[in-house]
Amino acid sequence: MSDVSVTGTVGTAGPDGSDVLNQGDINGGDGGSGQTADATNDVATESGATNTAEATGGAGGQGGVGGEWLSADPPQYGEGGSGGAGGDADATETMNGSYGSTFTEAGSTAIAGSGGDGAFGGNGCGSGNDGGDATAVTTSTATSTTESEAMASATGGSGGNAGGETYGDASGGSGLAGTATTTATDTNSDGLADASAGATGGNGGSAVGTYGLVPANGGTASATARATGASASATANATGGSGGVAESDGGTGGSGGTVKVAATATGVTSASASVTADGGSGGDAGATQFGPGAGGAGASVSLSNAVKGTTDDGSLTLKQIANAGAGGDTSDSTGGDGGSATSKLSDDDAANAVNKQSASINATVNARGSAGGDSAGSEAGETPGTAGSATTTLAITGSATSSIIEDTNAYAGRGGNADGYGSGEAGAKATAKASDGAAGSANVTAEAVGGNGGNATESGFTGGAGSTGTATATAVASGVVYVEAQDVGGTGGSGTEGANGGAGAAAKLVNAATATNTTSAGITVDQIADGGNGGGTDTGTAGVGGAATAESTVTVTDSTNLYVDESATGGNGGRATSTGISAAGGAAVAQATGTGPGEVQTYSQAQGGNSSVTGGSATATAKGTGTEVNSTAIAIGGETNTGAGNATATATGNGSSGMIVANANSDANQDATSLVQGMTAQSTISLYGGDLNASSEATTKYGVGLTSIALSPGGPSASGIFGVAAGVASPTGAGAILNANHQIKIAMGPDPTIFAVGELGGGYSGTAGTQTVTSYVEESINMAKLSASGSFVIGFYNGSANNPLDVTSVDIQVRDNAGYLLNESLSEGAAMNLFSGTAPTLMNAAFTNSGVEGVTITMTVTTTGAGAGFSGDFIFGDPPLAPTNSTATGHASAPPDSSPNGAGEMANSHPGTSGDAFVFHSPAEPEAIQGHAPAAGGSGVAHSQFWSFIELMSHAQQHDADAIIANEVPGAVPMGVTMAQFDNHAGDFHFM
Numbered sequence: 001m002s003d004v005s006v007t008g009t010v011g012t013a014g015p016d017g018s019d020v021l022n023q024g025d026i027n028g029g030d031g032g033s034g035q036t037a038d039a040t041n042d043v044a045t046e047s048g049a050t051n052t053a054e055a056t057g058g059a060g061g062q063g064g065v066g067g068e069w070l071s072a073d074p075p076q077y078g079e080g081g082s083g084g085a086g087g088d089a090d091a092t093e094t095m096n097g098s099y100g101s102t103f104t105e106a107g108s109t110a111i112a113g114s115g116g117d118g119a120f121g122g123n124g125c126g127s128g129n130d131g132g133d134a135t136a137v138t139t140s141t142a143t144s145t146t147e148s149e150a151m152a153s154a155t156g157g158s159g160g161n162a163g164g165e166t167y168g169d170a171s172g173g174s175g176l177a178g179t180a181t182t183t184a185t186d187t188n189s190d191g192l193a194d195a196s197a198g199a200t201g202g203n204g205g206s207a208v209g210t211y212g213l214v215p216a217n218g219g220t221a222s223a224t225a226r227a228t229g230a231s232a233s234a235t236a237n238a239t240g241g242s243g244g245v246a247e248s249d250g251g252t253g254g255s256g257g258t259v260k261v262a263a264t265a266t267g268v269t270s271a272s273a274s275v276t277a278d279g280g281s282g283g284d285a286g287a288t289q290f291g292p293g294a295g296g297a298g299a300s301v302s303l304s305n306a307v308k309g310t311t312d313d314g315s316l317t318l319k320q321i322a323n324a325g326a327g328g329d330t331s332d333s334t335g336g337d338g339g340s341a342t343s344k345l346s347d348d349d350a351a352n353a354v355n356k357q358s359a360s361i362n363a364t365v366n367a368r369g370s371a372g373g374d375s376a377g378s379e380a381g382e383t384p385g386t387a388g389s390a391t392t393t394l395a396i397t398g399s400a401t402s403s404i405i406e407d408t409n410a411y412a413g414r415g416g417n418a419d420g421y422g423s424g425e426a427g428a429k430a431t432a433k434a435s436d437g438a439a440g441s442a443n444v445t446a447e448a449v450g451g452n453g454g455n456a457t458e459s460g461f462t463g464g465a466g467s468t469g470t471a472t473a474t475a476v477a478s479g480v481v482y483v484e485a486q487d488v489g490g491t492g493g494s495g496t497e498g499a500n501g502g503a504g505a506a507a508k509l510v511n512a513a514t515a516t517n518t519t520s521a522g523i524t525v526d527q528i529a530d531g532g533n534g535g536g537t538d539t540g541t542a543g544v545g546g547a548a549t550a551e552s553t554v555t556v557t558d559s560t561n562l563y564v565d566e567s568a569t570g571g572n573g574g575r576a577t578s579t580g581i582s583a584a585g586g587a588a589v590a591q592a593t594g595t596g597p598g599e600v601q602t603y604s605q606a607q608g609g610n611s612s613v614t615g616g617s618a619t620a621t622a623k624g625t626g627t628e629v630n631s632t633a634i635a636i637g638g639e640t641n642t643g644a645g646n647a648t649a650t651a652t653g654n655g656s657s658g659m660i661v662a663n664a665n666s667d668a669n670q671d672a673t674s675l676v677q678g679m680t681a682q683s684t685i686s687l688y689g690g691d692l693n694a695s696s697e698a699t700t701k702y703g704v705g706l707t708s709i710a711l712s713p714g715g716p717s718a719s720g721i722f723g724v725a726a727g728v729a730s731p732t733g734a735g736a737i738l739n740a741n742h743q744i745k746i747a748m749g750p751d752p753t754i755f756a757v758g759e760l761g762g763g764y765s766g767t768a769g770t771q772t773v774t775s776y777v778e779e780s781i782n783m784a785k786l787s788a789s790g791s792f793v794i795g796f797y798n799g800s801a802n803n804p805l806d807v808t809s810v811d812i813q814v815r816d817n818a819g820y821l822l823n824e825s826l827s828e829g830a831a832m833n834l835f836s837g838t839a840p841t842l843m844n845a846a847f848t849n850s851g852v853e854g855v856t857i858t859m860t861v862t863t864t865g866a867g868a869g870f871s872g873d874f875i876f877g878d879p880p881l882a883p884t885n886s887t888a889t890g891h892a893s894a895p896p897d898s899s900p901n902g903a904g905e906m907a908n909s910h911p912g913t914s915g916d917a918f919v920f921h922s923p924a925e926p927e928a929i930q931g932h933a934p935a936a937g938g939s940g941v942a943h944s945q946f947w948s949f950i951e952l953m954s955h956a957q958q959h960d961a962d963a964i965i966a967n968e969v970p971g972a973v974p975m976g977v978t979m980a981q982f983d984n985h986a987g988d989f990h991f992m
Helices: 734-740 742-748 828-834 949-960 979-988
Strands: 002-007 037-042 050-056 089-095 104-111 134-140 147-155 180-200 207-209 221-239 246-248 259-266 270-278 301-304 307-310 315-323 341-348 360-368 390-397 403-411 430-436 441-449 469-477 481-488 507-510 513-517 523-530 548-555 561-569 588-595 599-607 618-625 628-637 647-654 657-667 676-686 694-702 720-729 753-763 771-782 792-802 807-815 820-826 852-863 869-878 918-920 939-941
Touching (some): 089 147, 104 180, 270 301, 270 307, 301 315, 307 315, 390 403, 390 441, 403 469, 481 507, 481 513, 507 523, 513 523, 588 628, 599 647, 618 657, 628 694, 657 720, 676 753, 694 771, 734 742, 734 753, 734 792, 734 869, 742 869, 753 771, 753 792, 753 852, 807 828, 807 869, 828 869, 852 869
Parallel strands (some): 002 050, 037 089, 050 104, 089 134, 104 147, 134 180, 207 246, 221 259, 259 307, 270 315, 341 390, 360 403, 390 430, 403 441, 430 469, 523 561, 548 588, 588 618, 618 647, 657 694, 694 720
Antiparallel strands (some): 002 037, 037 050, 089 104, 104 134, 134 147, 147 180, 430 441, 441 469, 523 548, 548 561, 588 599, 599 618, 628 647, 647 657, 676 771, 720 753, 753 869, 792 869, 807 820, 807 852, 918 939
């Protein structure tokens, strides 16, 4: 082991000026320079496996404070002394030798001294001096069958600060920042060669004084790493120094330091080259009694092919990251501009010699633009800084059998905030592009994130708008291909003290991800679009959420396994925290279309943005054409405090087999106080061969009327609709439905609470065999919003059958949290009777006026022939609570005269009974409506339980549909009539 460490001495501080005449110089003295440090460790064959060289430069001495001879006439003031220069630092480590399986480490570290600060003086302040430069170089040729490491680190010295404000004729300047330079080289033919270099530039000195002094810029930084071995890893990181702070009249903060990086890895089995470049931040600016200062600019970063590597049929990893510096803030002037970031990488591995081509290549390229500086000014012209953009380009070409993975991400900067007065700056744009040449397989992703807008302050101003992102991804391979593009819109800036919120940016992807292959291997195309959120406000107007669109149409000729996945999410609308106006959520549209010669899967999901006032609408469409097709469309309306945005989902398939699912959802947020807190509709169909486009459609809405979705047979060129599920929560137009369906109106009673209306249906979408289509509508009901507990009523109407002879069954189920409320398996004819205006009562003791009750209405249609189908509408609600007195609604009594049709009357009671009761017997016995105690096997029900004749009939049907009913009152109702016949006597019963 051999270590060399050298530390330079610190410069001496300058003496303070004298305050008494003839007892010394009234001016402060200058500080001494720090000593340079030079550490070199260069031994032909090291004695140990760990060897280092460390050099630390001495800091410059501080200047002496100027004296004040106040008893003189006039008083006299001395000048402040200047600081001393920081010492340089140079470290060099050279290592070689053979170490078997022992891990080896060679390192060099150089830390330069900071420049000394200038001192204050009444007749002028002293200048800060320059920071020292740092250089570290490590070279290792030591061999190890495990790992050898070469590390180099350097930190430049910060510039000294100026001495301060002065009333004299001279002002001190600021010291320059020291630079940092590193180089690490590692060669290890026996094992892993690991070279890492890190460099950090010094910060610029601050400037304070009378004459608009300019502070120093941040120091530059440069890092280079090279590794060559059986396997190799090279990493280079560099960070620019921050600009100095400006505190002088008209001064501007120093700019951030710039950076350079490079990494090269040459391996046999594997190689990894990685660089990260961080630009320095601009210096802040503070107000002084001499005037305002502006923030300094953040450093931009631009990288192009900064990483390189090769292997011999091994795995190659390349990573290149560029991060720009932020703009400096200001207290009462202009904020500094954020730096932009650009990162571009192209590598044609196929152009290398065959023994230098890699079996797999994994490449990552990122860029991050930075934020503009904030301004706390209170006057016009004192504006925030602009945001920095982000741009990435990644293009890799591999050999014909290689596996390629590419990932690129561009993140744009935020616009500066107006913290005291004014509008926020807009966010910057982001652009990301990824592509590959021919390869065996490819996985290519690109993401672009638009910058957020800056915040605004005071009425009449607006938060900065969020900006857009643009991503494109292209993949070409002979084998499996995955390609993804993602756009994220920036968030709008918020507004305070009456300022408006900024708008969220829209995100739109239309065929931005493309894929091609030349074999039957699988292809996946994925697009994700996220709209930006709108900015909030207190008493102004909030910003709207950004819309989101993701649409892909993909046709393949060779791949027998295609998957198209589209997702769009609208941005949330900005919210007002006080008396302001909240904004709407962004709409979302997702459309996935895929066509191929084999299995095709399409999936689309659209989610509208949430809002406290208007939720964003959602429209999702999925369509697939192939042999086996599975298409799923999911639409979710944006949440609001009282409901949700409209949601429409349509899924279509054309294939010999597969599943088609359409799901729509509209849910209020968890804190909502609305009666219906959520609504879900889903329709699922299966494909049974034939050249037929089969569609399933689902919709959910709040507070509108029901729009019918008719079943249609379709054909090869026109899509037929074979599955329908539609629900409207808290609908309008319920009165017209009730007026058109007398029995439902009677069952609902006066002034009912209507939860939902909807439509369900299914049809035959094949050419042979039996097909089942299941559709349902589910709703979540806030029972606490009901006035009292009790039973619900569901009305069925608008029944429609196509080719009824081929409709073998229609199953209707209504289920709550505890179990089934209605469960019927009906023939087509019985289903038509049910959907002709009947209204069963849904009884459950669990229906209280607390908690949340989930109710699902399901229709399953079974058909056996083309064109056959059944659909119907429903209305679901809660009648008002029935009174309990003897003349209350629901009490059955005889009218004073016989009914017009002469069918007779129903008496209130019979002699010898203890109370009126309807008695429904088991199927084995004739049912009767009697005025005496129930017979064995019967069940008594008080008259007051029923509001109407239709409820009475419904209760009977729940025991055994179409059972025989008898009445022992002579002449009242003929013996032996069926339920259907008995229904003709509804007018004979008088419910008071």
